[in-house]
Structure formats: C-alpha cells, structure tokens
Amino acid sequence: MADSVRPTVLTPYSVGDRITLKKAHACGGLEWEVYRIGADLGLLCLVCGRRIMLSRRNVARRIRKRVETPDVK
Numbered sequence: 001m002a003d004s005v006r007p008t009v010l011t012p013y014s015v016g017d018r019i020t021l022k023k024a025h026a027c028g029g030l031e032w033e034v035y036r037i038g039a040d041l042g043l044l045c046l047v048c049g050r051r052i053m054l055s056r057r058n059v060a061r062r063i064r065k066r067v068e069t070p071d072v073k
C-alpha cells in the first residue's frame, strides 16, 4: 500500500516469499510464491499451482507488492 516501499530489481527475495503481480495469471490468480532463487525467480501460482520463471527485472516490472510472510516460530 505504501508507495514509498516500491520493490525494485534489487529487492531481495527468499524462498517462501509471497508476491502479488499486476497482471493476473491465465487462471485469474494474482498471488505467487517464490520457490526458487537465482538469476531468474521461480514463481508458483497459488491458485493453479503452475510454475513459471521470471527474470528479476521482469518481476520488478510486474510486481504490485510483496506480501510479508509471517515468521512462524
């Protein structure tokens, strides 16, 4: 919601992070979970379970927000 915290190419991601993209997936889902970290990010659609790879640049361009994953301890 806060526009000042805009994710960029440099935003660090970790496996398990949940993000919302601006454009809906083919299934209509907007929420994704990061399942793989590398030059490209592996994203798992939380609605249909489809996995895609997106470059960090593409993620930065398409992301709407990063959903903070509550630390369960």
Ligand SMILES: [Zn+2]
Pocket: 025, 026, 027, 028, 029, 045, 046, 047, 048, 049, 050
């Ligand atoms: Zn989907």
